[in-house]
Amino acid sequence: MPDDETLPVRSSNDIVVVRQVVRMRAVEIGFNLVEQTKIVTAASELARNTIDHGGGGSARLQSLRNGGRAGLRLTFEDKGPGIPDIELALKDGYTTGGGLGLGLSGARRLSNEFEIQSRPGEGTRVTITRWK
Amino acid sequence: MAIRGRSRLSDVVSKHEAAILTDWIKEQLAAVKAADRIGEAELRTECARFLTLLKVALRSDGSHDVSSAAWSETRELLGELSRSRARAGYSPSETAAFVLSLKRPLFDRLRGEIGGDADALADEVWQTTLVLDRLALFTTELHQKSRDEIILRQQQDMLELSTPVVQLWESILALPLIGTLDSARTQVVMENLLQRIVETGASIAIIDITGVPTVDTLVAQHLLKTVAAARLMGADCIISGIRPQIAQTIVHLGVELSSVITKATLADAFVIALQRTGATIGRATKA
Ligand SMILES: Nc1ncnc2c1ncn2[C@@H]1O[C@H](COP(=O)(O)OP(=O)(O)OP(=O)(O)O)[C@@H](O)[C@H]1O
Numbered sequence: 001m002p003d004d005e006t007l008p009v010r011s012s013n014d015i016v017v018v019r020q021v022v023r024m025r026a027v028e029i030g031f032n033l034v035e036q037t038k039i040v041t042a043a044s045e046l047a048r049n050t051i052d053h054g055g056g057g058s059a060r061l062q063s064l065r066n067g068g069r070a071g072l073r074l075t076f077e078d079k080g081p082g083i084p085d086i087e088l089a090l091k092d093g094y095t096t097g098g099g100l101g102l103g104l105s106g107a108r109r110l111s112n113e114f115e116i117q118s119r120p121g122e123g124t125r126v127t128i129t130r131w132k
Numbered sequence: 133m134a135i136r137g138r139s140r141l142s143d144v145v146s147k148h149e150a151a152i153l154t155d156w157i158k159e160q161l162a163a164v165k166a167a168d169r170i171g172e173a174e175l176r177t178e179c180a181r182f183l184t185l186l187k188v189a190l191r192s193d194g195s196h197d198v199s200s201a202a203w204s205e206t207r208e209l210l211g212e213l214s215r216s217r218a219r220a221g222y223s224p225s226e227t228a229a230f231v232l233s234l235k236r237p238l239f240d241r242l243r244g245e246i247g248g249d250a251d252a253l254a255d256e257v258w259q260t261t262l263v264l265d266r267l268a269l270f271t272t273e274l275h276q277k278s279r280d281e282i283i284l285r286q287q288q289d290m291l292e293l294s295t296p297v298v299q300l301w302e303s304i305l306a307l308p309l310i311g312t313l314d315s316a317r318t319q320v321v322m323e324n325l326l327q328r329i330v331e332t333g334a335s336i337a338i339i340d341i342t343g344v345p346t347v348d349t350l351v352a353q354h355l356l357k358t359v360a361a362a363r364l365m366g367a368d369c370i371i372s373g374i375r376p377q378i379a380q381t382i383v384h385l386g387v388e389l390s391s392v393i394t395k396a397t398l399a400d401a402f403v404i405a406l407q408r409t410g411a412t413i414g415r416a417t418k419a
Pocket residue numbers: 045049050053054078080081082083089090094095096097098099100101102103104105106124349350
């Protein structure tokens with residue numbers, strides 16, 4: 001399996017594929033069942049946001065080996081409308097799409113590192129990393 | 133390309149209709165072994181009907197615009213043909229071959245009629261090619277559409293099959309969920325369960341998610357909606373099959389399941405359900 005690959009995130013079927021590949025990577029890195037489930041669930045949330053709010057985009061999966069540390073970094077990117085108020089979007093329960101409003105904040109809690117870049121009209125990029 | 137008011141092709145078709153028909157059928161029987169799947173008699177009927185319609189359309193429409201009203205009956209015939217061939221398992225190119233195999237018989241006759249005038253012949257051959265190619269493309273598009281419809285129907289059949297609601301006990305239903313809970317499927321699940329609650333008058337429904345690999349906010353939302361709807365119908369839900377890793381992840385996501393009874397296994401859920409409905413199970417003691 002390559003250490004760095006980018007998958008399309010355009011249809012709900014792509015979300016299933018992203019989850020499966022993330023799961024395979026997590027197993028390969030040696031994540032335990034709880035860690036696997038956390039990163040797969042976070043990936044599912046961000047992939048769905050990429051489609052539902054960002055109009056589709058891509059997911060980059062990077063396996064990291066940093067000295068003695070192994071980890072998995074996921075970057076979701078779209079060229080959608082962007083998020084005008086990131087702090088608000090990260091509030092539990094905030095949704096503009098009739099969801100639970102827990103996906104973005106939940107993904108942050110499920111990761112060790114979380115980074116979000118977004119500009120109205122240009123798109124959104126969310127990067128999460130989970131270390132073993 | 134100049135558009136002429138009237139095509140020589142329609143005259144040629146009228147004049148040699150019987151011979152063209154024979155050549156065309158021979159062509160098809162050789163190429164796609166059509167006789168294997170549809171009878172030669174049926175093929176002959178389709179071909180004869182197509183030639184008749186082609187003649188009429190060519191005569192009334194000099195522009196050869198196959199999407200115009202003059203061609204509507206031709207399109208209808210081809211539509212019917214594409215659908216039945218898609219169902220019979222023909223490939224798109226085998227389906228298009230019905231129209232394309234008419235080229236050679238038509239070219240042969242055109243050559244026989246106007247072979248002396250090279251310019252006129254080239255022009256007619258070109259026009260004929262355009263018309264037949266467009267009609268062939270039309271059959272391909274319709275064939276594709278029919279295949280998609282067939283696949284969609286098969287998927288829907290599978291959706292229903294894979295979400296059976298089972299009655300465990302008097303007034304206790306169970307819904308074992310397996311696989312990915314995308315929206316389309318969850319909708320079916322929800323409707324089936326509610327329907328069965330009405331039919332059986334069940335007071336408890338156990339939704340077992342042992343077979344669901346990922347529980348994210350969308351899945352959680354669907355579960356919560358199902359529970360709320362069931363409650364409106366007078367049935368309480370128990371969600372079972374929440375494995376430790378799922379429980380931890382749900383907590384981190386911030387999903388509130390505290391309003392729902394949850395159990396680790398279907399067996400645990402069943403015991404609770406029995407207690408609630410007042411039934412008891414024990415080993416029969418031997419006298
Ligand atoms: N990629 C994105 N592009 C634009 N807006 C986004 C993006 N991701 C999130 N948002 C905004 O942030 C809000 C919160 O996202 P979050 O994932 O927490 O909730 P949700 O998607 O609405 O519901 P759910 O709980 O089902 O995920 C969204 O409603 C949306 O307005």
